[in-house]
Structures are given as structure tokens and as C-alpha cells.
Amino acid sequence: MKELSFYKGKKVLITGHTGFKGGYLSALLSSAGALVTGYSLEPPTDPSLFELCKLESDVDHIIGDIRDYEKLLKVFKEKKPEIIFHLAAQPIVRTSYREPRLTYETNVMGTVNLLECVRETDSVRSVLNVTTDKVYLNNDEDKAFTEDMPLDGYDPYSNSKSCSELVTHSYIKSFFSDADAPRISTARAGNVIGGGDFASDRLIPDCVRAAERCEKVIIRNPASTRPFQHVLEPVTVYADIAARQYDEPEYADFYNVGPELSDVKSAGELAEIFCREWGDGLETEVRNDGGPHEASFLKLDCAKLKKKLGWKSVWNVEEAVKKTVQWSRVYVEKGDVRKELFRQIEEYLSDGKE
């Protein structure tokens, strides 16, 4: 991994900085000395990692809609960012079934607006578009996706992210193919876990809510397998890709970002690990609520990431759950969650060096 000191004094723009991943990325880069501007709607949950950890003090915090091209362009012109991380999105599968138009407007036109602003702003040198492992055509076969497989997500969320990928590919070919053009990558990450995710309809936040209320953890699809990893794993990969392509264009590419295949777990297994780690007799209960289609199998082949970036996972899935429980315990006991967030970032970076 490129040294994070690369970011010292660099002007970075993060869209979606008030969200779960965006919060971790903002904390990581601002602690490395980057000058971070964040552009997002208000935090998507209450409570939120962003507010609990007072991350507003670490970034130049701008509330704005990614669908508002004029406002976004004004921010680009004023802040003159060099490095862009695009995370702003409607990221929940079930919400996308209820609100497909909002999902496509945010995730597809949001990407178009962002890339138009890149075109209109000379300062930009490196862009990373954060999509998802759900971008692939998934026939529920038990095989790992490689980056060259067809992009055709099933539900509106997954499909909007496939479209976001395709928009990015077209912009690269049409507008950013010159040697001195901004370097652009996409990163297709798996499900992430970590302290401070309060989203509804996600497994680990459901576990924390159940633990808080001393209730059973209800699992909808216990057999669904997902590549779960700690949020700091993809977030440090994002930082690495953006830094490397800033200096060397050959790193601009499309990357799967996921755990070792041995860390691909079913939802039921993950919830059991969580319950064991939490203690206090916490238990799971399977209750299928007949919800909309969600893929049963999802595995990523991350050979490209390993080969090109020399990437290795730092925390396996058990470790990731442990850190999530540690942060969530501090939260439930009304402790200093900001301190715990930055302590875990330090710990992750130091474990990575070992």
C-alpha cells in the first residue's frame, strides 16, 4: 500500500462523506493530513457515525444533492479538488424496490453530474467511483465474479450501479483517454461491516439493534452468502487506488474489492459470529418475511487487486466482527465513540504494517 502520507496537503473531495463508508474515509484521510471537502445530503440515519463521531470538525462539510449539477460544479470550481472519491448513493436494495426512480436519479445521474464536473475542472487528477459487487449479472451460481464478467444487476439498486459503471466506462473512452487526462477507476466492493452503521435492512446494524433491546436477532435469508469485510479494508483500498493512479496511470482500472474466499460467509454464519462475540446470551431467529428477490450467492475474485496492488486482507471476518462489537459496545455504553473510531483506524494501519 502506498504510504498515507501521500495525502498530506492534498485537496480531496468525498461525495457521501456523511454516510457510513464516507465517514470512515473522511476520518482516515483527514488524519493523514488531506484537506477534505465533503459533499452530501444530511447523514442518512439517526443516529449516524458522522454525527456521533463529530466528523464535521475534520472536513469542509457541504450539504448538497448530487443531482444538483450547478451546485456541485460550483463546489468543484471553488475547492479545486485534485482527488475525488464518489460514494454518494441510494445504497439499499429494498429501498430501491420502493423508490426505483430516486435510486436511478441518484446513482446514475449523480455519476454523470460528477464526471461532467471533472470534465469542467482542471485541478482533478484522480477519480475513484465506488460501485458494488452487485453490479454483475448474477445467476445465483456458486462462482466468484471477475472484473470482465457482464454487468447487469438484478434489482434497481444493483442495476443502477451497473449503469454507473457503464457511464464511467463511456466517459473514460470518450473524454479522458489522453495521457494527461484525469485517471479514473471504479471499485466494486462487497458488503462491509464495522462500528457506526445504522442503516435499516442490513444484517450487522440489525444485530446491534437487537442486542441493544435484548431481543433475538431476526435473520431473513440465513443461507445467502456475501463477501463480508471490515469497512477499513475497502476504504484503505480506495485510498491506495486513488493515490497510485495519481502518480502512475496504469493503476487506473476496474477492481473487485473483497475478502479472502475463506471469509465469504452466509448471513446466518455472520450473525452467529456476532452473537458469540457480543455474549449476554444473544441469539438468532430465522424469519423469512417474503421480501423481494436478493441474490443467494455472491463471491468476488480479487486476484487483480492482489496482483496489481499487492493487496492483502488485514482483518479476517472474525476480527472484523470483533472490532464492530468493540465499537458498538462503546456506543451502547455511551462512551467516546470518536476516540474508538480513530483508535481502530490506528490499530488497523499498524496491523497492516505487520
Ligand SMILES: NC(=O)c1ccc[n+]([C@@H]2O[C@H](COP(=O)([O-])OP(=O)(O)OC[C@H]3O[C@@H](n4cnc5c(N)ncnc54)[C@H](O)[C@@H]3O)[C@@H](O)[C@H]2O)c1
Ligand atoms: N455498505 C456496504 O456494504 C456497501 C457495499 C458495496 C458498495 N457500497 C457503496 O458505497 C457507497 C457508500 O455506502 P454507505 O454504506 O456508506 O451508504 P450510506 O447510506 O451510509 O451513505 C450514503 C451517502 O450518500 C449520501 N447521499 C445519498 N443520496 C444523495 C444525494 N442525492 N446527493 C448527495 N448525497 C447523497 C448520503 O447523505 C450519505 O452521505 C455507496 O455508493 C454504496 O453503493 C456500500
